[in-house]
Amino acid sequence: MAAPADPSLLSAELEAEEGDDEALRRLLLQPQATQDDEEPPPVAPSHAVTPQPGLCVKTRAGGAKVFVNVCHSREVPPPPPLSPPGLQRLLHAPPTAAGAFRIPMSLGEPHAELDRGGRGCTAYDVVVNSGFFRTLQADPLYLEFFLTVAMEGLSEKYGVELELTGWRVLKNRKFMGSILAQNIRARPRPHIQELEGPPGPPQFVVVAEPSSQHPQVLQARVLLPHAAGAGSLWLGLSEERLVLGGAEGGPPLLELGLPLPADPARCHACFHRRTKVLTVTMPLQV
Numbered sequence: 001m002a003a004p005a006d007p008s009l010l011s012a013e014l015e016a017e018e019g020d021d022e023a024l025r026r027l028l029l030q031p032q033a034t035q036d037d038e039e040p041p042p043v044a045p046s047h048a049v050t051p052q053p054g055l056c057v058k059t060r061a062g063g064a065k066v067f068v069n070v071c072h073s074r075e076v077p078p079p080p081p082l083s084p085p086g087l088q089r090l091l092h093a094p095p096t097a098a099g100a101f102r103i104p105m106s107l108g109e110p111h112a113e114l115d116r117g118g119r120g121c122t123a124y125d126v127v128v129n130s131g132f133f134r135t136l137q138a139d140p141l142y143l144e145f146f147l148t149v150a151m152e153g154l155s156e157k158y159g160v161e162l163e164l165t166g167w168r169v170l171k172n173r174k175f176m177g178s179i180l181a182q183n184i185r186a187r188p189r190p191h192i193q194e195l196e197g198p199p200g201p202p203q204f205v206v207v208a209e210p211s212s213q214h215p216q217v218l219q220a221r222v223l224l225p226h227a228a229g230a231g232s233l234w235l236g237l238s239e240e241r242l243v244l245g246g247a248e249g250g251p252p253l254l255e256l257g258l259p260l261p262a263d264p265a266r267c268h269a270c271f272h273r274r275t276k277v278l279t280v281t282m283p284l285q286v
Contacts, residue, residue, distance in 0.1 A: 049075045049184040051127045053175035055137075057147060059167035061160045065115060067123040067176035068151065068162075072133035075184045079103040079132060081205030081221075084212035085259055087142060103149055104129065106182045107157055113177040123176045124158075126150045127184070138211050143169075202244075202254055215260060220280040222254060230271040233278065237264045242280065261285045 051071035059066050079102065082090075090101055108125035115121045128136075128146075136143040151162040204222040208215035220242060227233055236243040239261040244254040262282040269280045 047075075047184065048181040049073050049127070050179060050181045051125070052130070053179060054133050056170045056173045056176050057167050058170055059151065060163045061122070065119070065121040066160075066162060067113070067115075067121060068147070068154070068167075069123055069125045069175050069177070070133070070136075070147075070150070071125055071127045071175070071179070072130040073127055073184065074130045076106060076127055076129045077104045078129040081207075082142075083206045084208050084215075087145065087212070091141075091145060103132075103146060105150060105153070106184055107150075107153055108180065108182050110158060111177060111180065115176075121176075124154050125180060125182065126154070127182055139213070141212060204254065204256070206256070206259075208260075216284055218258060218260065218262060218282040218284065220256065220282070222278040222280070223276060224253075224271075224278055225276050227271065227276060227278070229273060233271065235269055235278075235280070237262065237267050237280075237282070239264065239285070242282075244278070258282070 051073040054070045054072050057068040057070065059068065082101070106125075106127040108127070110122050110124055113121055113123045136146055147167065148164055151164055151167075154160065155162050202222050202224055204220055206218060206220045209217045209219060222244065224233070232247050234245045234247050236245075240258055242254070242256040242258060243252050244256075245252040261284065263285045266283040267281065269278060271278045
């Protein structure tokens with residue numbers, strides 16, 4: 001069934017930059033990985049950053065008690081956007097395929113601490129992007145995936161065997177020990193390359209809110225660097241599909257099947273002129 005067009009969907013247009021959409025623009029414009037025969041990019045300079053406490057995870061290594069402090073800082077770049085269906089595919093993918101998805105993080109060196117009973121233990125600090133940390137707080141499934149990746153990274157880097165099952169997040173403690181500064185590589189500036197010929201399909205991300213476990217709203221964000229404004233776009237929505245095209249006609253720029261039935265009567269969209277990001281908010285049927 002074709003998605004009906006509703007001109008009012010794209011009547012909203014913002015002049016001011018929005019922080020979330022600007023961050024998404026930077027993510028979508030990150031350069032692609034270089035080919036094997038190309039020279040690797042120069043290593044970015046690093047500087048000391050004192051992260052903010054986030055959450056503390058208790059696990060074990062060889063029977064000994066170990067704590068993993070998940071901290072966050074805006075200085076750490078965020079990972080690429082990952083939709084709930086994409087996360088499900090990663091969770092069921094073989095290790096080689098799941099390893100292709102990279103989460104930028106800083107793995108701090110082990111430091112000796114005392115637990116609540118005064119007994120010796122070891123703690124590790126893992127620092128991620130602050131916005132990404134809020135995503136982990138809202139999505140337990142994503143948090144489980146991240147902790148598995150982080151503890152595997154600590155095990156490989158420091159030659160320990162952290163237990164990947166049986167861990168638990170401490171409710172009344174955000175950090176074990178004292179927060180130490182870590183050397184974080186400076187974030188590279190986004191590189192924008194002007195393409196020859198017609199542009200390819202736009203890059204987009206779809207997220208469920210408030211969480212993938214209890215979705216109430218789907219939100220699609222589409223990067224449209226060549227769009228002049230809301231008036232140059234056409235948007236159609238049905239319960240099962242989103243279709244985006246140019247106002248002057250031609251083939252659609254994007255056709256997207258929705259994983260859950262939306263309520264078209266309550267959907268709305270907004271195009272940000274500065275960031276060139278189209279945000280489509282789609283409440284789900286009740």
